Amino acid sequence: MRLITAVIKPFKLDDVKAALEAHGVTGMTVGEASGYGRQRGHTEVYRGAEYQVDLVPKIRLEVLTEEDDADEVIEVIVKAARTGKIGDGKVWSVPVDTAVRVRTGERGPEAL
Amino acid sequence: MRLITAVIKPFKLDDVKAALEAHGVTGMTVGEASGYGRQRGHTEVYRGAEYQVDLVPKIRLEVLTEEDDADEVIEVIVKAARTGKIGDGKVWSVPVDTAVRVRTGERGPEAL
């Protein structure tokens, strides 16, 4: 299993969510964040307003997937989150040892 | 070392915290999140109110543990977070390379 984390533009969350659901992803976790990339937050346009600050508001989302589906899920997120402008986001994945569904105690891919 | 992440029902945080302290866990980090699982957030009951939205409020907690304690810590969280109803949560663990206590610079299990 893999944990895929994506930091995206907030107004893109609905598109990313819809694309993940269409792909058949079975769950996700979302949180608020802020950050900067190569441009250090400068000249980044957020909802039409230019922010001269260095921490730009972002959405951080996490998707737990099976190993074999991880690359496709990354592609789905990247495609749905892209506008072509700077600050579109960053996606990364890390290896997962164990996953558990709390209600049933199921483990591993069964828990997804 | 392992990093255990749990996404649970908010009203279960106190129970989970108490169970982890009773188990001897030496620290945790908590944040606000929202998410959905297999039911896509529908028909999930949160504090008595039924939400027809797809992102249900959750608490996301992280516990850094020694390798040998990881499975027990997962069990402690799962047991304390369970209500038996859908939406009880998801727990996963990832491998950790290094951990450091900022005040002292201690590394590895000593840092926990």
Place this chain on the structure above:
Amino acid sequence: MRLITAVIKPFKLDDVKAALEAHGVTGMTVGEASGYGRQRGHTEVYRGAEYQVDLVPKIRLEVLTEEDDADEVIEVIVKAARTGKIGDGKVWSVPVDTAVRVRTGERGPEAL
């Protein structure tokens, strides 16, 4: 690549950010969190006020780095976040499989 996560005192964020920029780090993600360590949040001084609660406000930050730079980035964070008092924070790193820049689709170290 590595993902370095640090949970630090909120008033230290500017120092840590400046130190990371001086080191040449190309991005970071920041979120709000709370937590406790060995002292269970007791007798921890936060901005001059003593909190008798067990979840103390913290900042959680993430930095994606190349493998070879990870140890130095950890040192930069630890040094900049340290006050010498309890509650200074915890830093950990996990292995990263893949990283992608959303705008260009670049992968791996090129994506940082």
